[in-house]
Amino acid sequence: MSLDYVKFSSGFEKFMPKEYRDMVEHGPFGKKMSVSQMGSFKEILEEHPMCAGCAMTLFIRLAMIAFPNPEDTITVGTAGCGRLAISQAAIPFVYGNYGDQNGVASGLSRGLRLRFGDKPKDVVVMAGDGGTADIGFQQVLHSWFRKERFTTIMLDNEVYGNTGGQESGMTNRGAVLKMAPLGKKFEKMDMLQMAKVAGCAYVATVVPNNPRRVESVIKKAVLIAREVGSTYIQAYTSCNIEYAIPTDKVMEDAKNVENDRYQFSEYITDEAKQFLTERYGYKEFLPKPAAPGLSKA
């Protein structure tokens, strides 16, 4: 949980595996890395057992690059595909029981504040649609109502991909899946609206076919969660296995779904805008100067 833990112990440097040496010498710890530098530095995420072409993995990869201080970040997850990749990273990962990730993160976030005081330690929950909207639903909502200061990211693949293709609350109405052969009979849950009602300071939807946007959204969400309150990101991360998307068409599907039901949206409270502007120098929320032609009218 600090830069000290990504150093070599004295005398052990030559015995460490190449991946570890690369991480210490050319990793993102203590530096500002962005998606435009991808392919030129050692990433936090390592090799993982996720399926070939998985959009969820791409999102997780981008998310880990976007963390503002990876050396001071803990990820929390639960059962689901995502944890197979999130756990293969050079930052601590806490694996809760199914659905209790936001409860675990609440305690962790409070404990870190007691232990480290003003030094920011970021807690980021990354769980699937089942863990967030179905099985972990009450803990997620309660953590938002309590305004717990951490970020919740839903990796929404619109299916229980790990267990053979059952419908989840986030599956679209009418979707036919291996374990839902008659098609889902109910609407997709509107978690975005629920997040706003529950008092989240920042709510956004993203699709991983825009890496820079993913980076910007995650950075904002993690920074706001340091002081203002809960933040929520809902990301469409298709399951190419359960939805039978050819792996080379995964980004085409992401584009289609973005146009269909996952348009980029961002909700941010005035308090969070002010916090980002004053504390981190964001300029996008400053009042826009009136156009010179209009001021005369």
Place this chain on the structure above:
Amino acid sequence: MYLVAHIDVEICASKSCKLCTQYCPEANTIQYSEEMGKEKGFKYGSAYVAVDRCKGCAQCVWVCDNMAKNNAIKMIMIDQLPMAALTDNITYSDKSTIAVLASPAGG
């Protein structure tokens, strides 16, 4: 045998859009090397694939063909690649990487 992505250095270094490095689901699989392009007289570097990490999904092919419109990436059987980059032979520098190409079969 299985398919891996292979990037044409001459096309890539002349465009150097780096889009594939941002869209690969595997970390540190499509890498970027300044030297690889400059060796061939280009101003910019080229992307290349660490074939031991490539799962063969071909997402980079779609991105290169349809988003960047460069058509620089093809899927090739790994035994048809005489020389390729392997993770053990990749070293990092400040803003780029250097790969010593080797036979993937020998690795």
